[in-house]
Amino acid sequence: MRDKTLLDVGAGPLAIIAARDFNCRVTTTEISEDAIKDAEQDAAKEGLTGKIKFERRDATSPGYPRGSFDVVISYGALHHIEPAKRGKFIQEAYRIAAEKVIIAELNEEGFNKFHGSSSTLKAVDLDWLEQELNLLGKVERYSGTLMDVYVLCR
Numbered sequence: 001m002r003d004k005t006l007l008d009v010g011a012g013p014l015a016i017i018a019a020r021d022f023n024c025r026v027t028t029t030e031i032s033e034d035a036i037k038d039a040e041q042d043a044a045k046e047g048l049t050g051k052i053k054f055e056r057r058d059a060t061s062p063g064y065p066r067g068s069f070d071v072v073i074s075y076g077a078l079h080h081i082e083p084a085k086r087g088k089f090i091q092e093a094y095r096i097a098a099e100k101v102i103i104a105e106l107n108e109e110g111f112n113k114f115h116g117s118s119s120t121l122k123a124v125d126l127d128w129l130e131q132e133l134n135l136l137g138k139v140e141r142y143s144g145t146l147m148d149v150y151v152l153c154r
Contacts, residue, residue: 003024004022007068007071008075009028009075010035011028011038019051030055061092072096072102073104074089079123099154105124109145111124
């Protein structure tokens with residue numbers, strides 16, 4: 001996955017890895033201004049200032065034209081979206097991805113480890129997620145200890 005245009009949904013370390021190690025042109029979207037500032041500082045520490053574009057946008061209505069990015073990646077961001085809006089997020093990610101959508105999401109063990117039962121966040125029903133993605137195309141699923149990864153190719 002070298003030299004691609006990539007939309008990274010939710011500020012985190014993935015943008016740095018993609019820009020630094022795979023020469024991707026990365027745009028990171030995040031709804032939290034504080035998270036954007038932290039991610040910008042992390043990118044600067046890695047010498048990637050100007051190589052990653054940071055934008056404050058809602059992942060359920062990002063406003064990009066169809067096929068704007070080769071790849072759209074959501075790494076542990078879906079459980080931060082209200083359950084009623086998760087389907088809209090999947091539709092939008094698919095719409096703006098020219099080649100594939102990759103969603104990595106915490107499984108039950110991972111969610112409980114990082115957020116616990118007292119969290120206001122709601123875990124993603126991974127069977128629902130896979131079903132929604134399968135409605136759009138061919139999906140590959142990789143199950144891990146704390147996360148499952150879904151790759152939806154166009």
